Amino acid sequence: MIDFEKYLRIKKFPLIWCAGCGNGIVLKGMLGAIDRIGLDKNKITVVSGIGCSSRATGYVDFNTLHTTHGRAIAFATGVKFANPDLTVLVVTGDGDATAIGGNHFIHAARRNIDITVILYNNWIYGMTGGQVSPTTPHGMRATTAPFGNPEGSFDISRLAIAAGASFVARGSVTSPVKLSQYIEKGIRKKGFALIEAFTPCPTAFGRQNKMGKALDNLEWIKERTIDVKKADALSPEELEDKLVTGILVDVEKSEYTDLYAKLVESVRDIPVDLHIPEREVVPASIAVAGGEEL
Amino acid sequence: MSTVSNTNAGPAKGAVRVMTGNEACAEAAIAAGCRFYGGYPITPSSEIAEILSKLLPRVGGKFIQMEDEIGAMGAVIGASLAGAKALTATSGPGFSLKQENIGYACMAEVPCVIVNVMRGGPSTGLPTLPSQSDVMQARWGTHGDHPIIALCPRGVRETYDLTVRSFNLAETYRTPVILLLDEIIGHVNEKVFLPDRIRVVERVKPGADVTEYLPYQDTDTDVPPMASFGEGHRFHVTGLVHDETGFPTNNPEKIEHVLRRLNRKIDRYADRIIRVEEDRDENARVGVVAYGSTARSASYAVRLAREEGIPVSILSLLTIWPFPEEPIREMANRVSDIVVPEMNLGQLAHEVEWAACGKARVHKVNRIDGEPIHPQYVLDAIRAAARGK
Ligand SMILES: Cc1ncc(C[n+]2csc(CCOP(=O)(O)OP(=O)(O)O)c2C)c(N)n1
Numbered sequence: 001m002i003d004f005e006k007y008l009r010i011k012k013f014p015l016i017w018c019a020g021c022g023n024g025i026v027l028k029g030m031l032g033a034i035d036r037i038g039l040d041k042n043k044i045t046v047v048s049g050i051g052c053s054s055r056a057t058g059y060v061d062f063n064t065l066h067t068t069h070g071r072a073i074a075f076a077t078g079v080k081f082a083n084p085d086l087t088v089l090v091v092t093g094d095g096d097a098t099a100i101g102g103n104h105f106i107h108a109a110r111r112n113i114d115i116t117v118i119l120y121n122n123w124i125y126g127m128t129g130g131q132v133s134p135t136t137p138h139g140m141r142a143t144t145a146p147f148g149n150p151e152g153s154f155d156i157s158r159l160a161i162a163a164g165a166s167f168v169a170r171g172s173v174t175s176p177v178k179l180s181q182y183i184e185k186g187i188r189k190k191g192f193a194l195i196e197a198f199t200p201c202p203t204a205f206g207r208q209n210k211m212g213k214a215l216d217n218l219e220w221i222k223e224r225t226i227d228v229k230k231a232d233a234l235s236p237e238e239l240e241d242k243l244v245t246g247i248l249v250d251v252e253k254s255e256y257t258d259l260y261a262k263l264v265e266s267v268r269d270i271p272v273d274l275h276i277p278e279r280e281v282v283p284a285s286i287a288v289a290g291g292e293e294l
Numbered sequence: 295m296s297t298v299s300n301t302n303a304g305p306a307k308g309a310v311r312v313m314t315g316n317e318a319c320a321e322a323a324i325a326a327g328c329r330f331y332g333g334y335p336i337t338p339s340s341e342i343a344e345i346l347s348k349l350l351p352r353v354g355g356k357f358i359q360m361e362d363e364i365g366a367m368g369a370v371i372g373a374s375l376a377g378a379k380a381l382t383a384t385s386g387p388g389f390s391l392k393q394e395n396i397g398y399a400c401m402a403e404v405p406c407v408i409v410n411v412m413r414g415g416p417s418t419g420l421p422t423l424p425s426q427s428d429v430m431q432a433r434w435g436t437h438g439d440h441p442i443i444a445l446c447p448r449g450v451r452e453t454y455d456l457t458v459r460s461f462n463l464a465e466t467y468r469t470p471v472i473l474l475l476d477e478i479i480g481h482v483n484e485k486v487f488l489p490d491r492i493r494v495v496e497r498v499k500p501g502a503d504v505t506e507y508l509p510y511q512d513t514d515t516d517v518p519p520m521a522s523f524g525e526g527h528r529f530h531v532t533g534l535v536h537d538e539t540g541f542p543t544n545n546p547e548k549i550e551h552v553l554r555r556l557n558r559k560i561d562r563y564a565d566r567i568i569r570v571e572e573d574r575d576e577n578a579r580v581g582v583v584a585y586g587s588t589a590r591s592a593s594y595a596v597r598l599a600r601e602e603g604i605p606v607s608i609l610s611l612l613t614i615w616p617f618p619e620e621p622i623r624e625m626a627n628r629v630s631d632i633v634v635p636e637m638n639l640g641q642l643a644h645e646v647e648w649a650a651c652g653k654a655r656v657h658k659v660n661r662i663d664g665e666p667i668h669p670q671y672v673l674d675a676i677r678a679a680a681r682g683k
């Protein structure tokens with residue numbers, strides 16, 4: 001049995017998440033993965049953006065960074081690049097990562113920087129009350145798509161694959177064990193990893209689309225998910241409304257911070273034409289106290 | 295009466311170089327201990343990125359060209375939280391994009407330096423031409439009540455010094471610092487003597503006891519000690535209003551408390567942060583207040599005016615935020631007229647007017663056509679003011 005409390009800031013409970021929300025299951029999957037790998041809590045940094053899902057950082061006992069809307073991956077890039085010894089995880093929502101933060105998402109995948117992104121896809125903007133998201137399926141409702149979404153939706157995992165991610169898996173809170181295994185594999189992967197997790201939002205997505213009780217929301221997901229191995233046998237038409245889960249990509253390729261470290265090594269002996277003055281280090285405590293003229 | 299200072303000539307020792315402001319900024323950043331650069335190219339700042347992409351890997355630092363300025367600012371904050379002294383450089387359009395995360399750095403108290411090599415605006419504006427039209431954006435570009443430090447050098451050597459100082463102030467006060475160059479200073483080549491010795495500040499770290507750490511602790515100095523990620527403190531950082539523990543709060547007392555401290559943290563040290571240089575003539579009835587490359591033109595105009603027998607004083611502002619209210623008030627008490635030349639429509643002139651408090655008339659000399667302010671313009675304004683017009 002995993003002692004989850006070891007990884008939680010219990011004092012910060014209760015969670016802000018609604019009854020029936022799937023976010024807790026995804027978070028539990030992440031903590032289970034961390035436990036199985038046996039990572040040192042001090043060496044984990046979890047970075048999130050803005051949204052219901054992104055509130056996860058407040059509850060977990062690691063180095064935690066709750067950033068601005070859409071920018072979690074950019075902040076995480078700075079943390080990881082500045083200190084590659086840290087394990088850097090990102091918790092983000094579908095809107096956070098693929099609407100306002102879409103640019104950072106694809107470029108981090110392209111760079112293949114060793115960050116594991118756990119993307120809580122609930123097909124809607126939960127935190128702000130149910131507006132349409134880039135993943136809201138065509139025709140489904142949201143507070144800003146009252147007549148059904150006129151737009152098409154993103155296939156986030158395929159986006160990450162096309163951009164160059166070295167590990168991409170899609171899971172669902174309806175199969176929590178598998179979801180947690182995918183997260184574990186993603187963290188173990190040296191390179192950019194995406195775990196897209198389908199998770200119900202009965203309060204916004206469910207209510208807007210008259211999906212019934214919390215359990216009915218789970219049913220809706222279950223009916224649509226299909227394992228990648230089974231999906232292979234089906235035609236594109238048969239897969240039209242399906243959500244394909246499983247490990248979609250798992251490849252070995254050079255990781256960004258490794259490549260940069262090699263670059264640093266290779267230029268080490270090239271002389272630098274740079275004037276480095278003698279440095280007198282002043283502790284900020286003395287500077288604040290006015291002891292030194294800056 | 296002191297002589298007009300030549301901002302190029304430092305002490306006649308150290309390395310002699312011919313370099314631009316952008317080059318001086320990049321080299322000074324390394325000297326100050328900067329080991330992380332995240333940016334997105336934009337004229338007229340790009341040389342800073344190009345130089346650092348070469349230099350940083352050779353001193354064990356990190357350079358990354360991000361996908362946009364928003365991401366660059368985010369990466370810089372992330373790197374600083376991981377313990378690195380971090381820099382980004384940009385110009386007008388990019389400076390606009392960085393604003394949300396600059397506010398984050400203010401709120402979360404993350405030291406970092408943002409260089410803005412000002413070009414003409416609004417919008418894409420005048421990519422290759424100088425301006426000083428971002429001085430108000432430097433102060434109020436991000437939303438909410440927040441403190442900010444902004445420095446503004448007059449030449450290449452001063453760019454070197456103020457770049458080092460920007461890092462020192464950022465680390466001292468746990469805050470973002472904005473360094474405003476303009477296209478002229480960024481690109482002009484000047485002969486400079488680089489310093490042999492500089493002072494560098496390292497941020498205050500918490501004690502060894504990781505269990506007691508309060509990332510936003512009240513202290514006598516109002517500047518809380520800062521741990522880095524990975525050192526065992528496992529603290530939380532957010533842009534939401536938080537209490538001493540770093541976790542969000544909706545408690546009005548705690549909100550008021552932390553926001554007051556945040557602003558007081560810079561306000562109470564304003565005297566130390568503000569740096570001006572005054573060249574005073576005790577008989578002057580006309581004063582000039584100027585900053586950046588315009589202060590060079592203005593100094594020359596002051597010399598010409600004196601040669602004509604008009605006594606004039608000039609106050610050059612090396613710190614523009616917090617605003618040097620006191621020195622300007624003092625000047626207003628001694629003179630009847632203050633001339634404020636700026637490559638904008640009078641953004642700081644309004645502040646000067648406010649600080650002068652009706653004690654002196656303020657005359658704006660403005661240029662927004664992408665051309666520098668020629669000394670003649672300032673001289674004409676000095677003459678007119680001296681005639682009582
Ligand atoms: C710059 C900015 N724009 C808009 C918002 C408002 N906002 C907060 S969360 C959010 C959407 C979150 O949706 P998603 O990422 O899908 O996360 P969820 O709440 O569903 O978990 C929006 C639009 C904001 N905080 N910042």
Ligand code: SF4
Binds near residue numbers: 016017022126127204
């Ligand atoms: S609004 Fe939706 S996503 Fe947000 S906590 Fe409630 S159920 Fe979860």
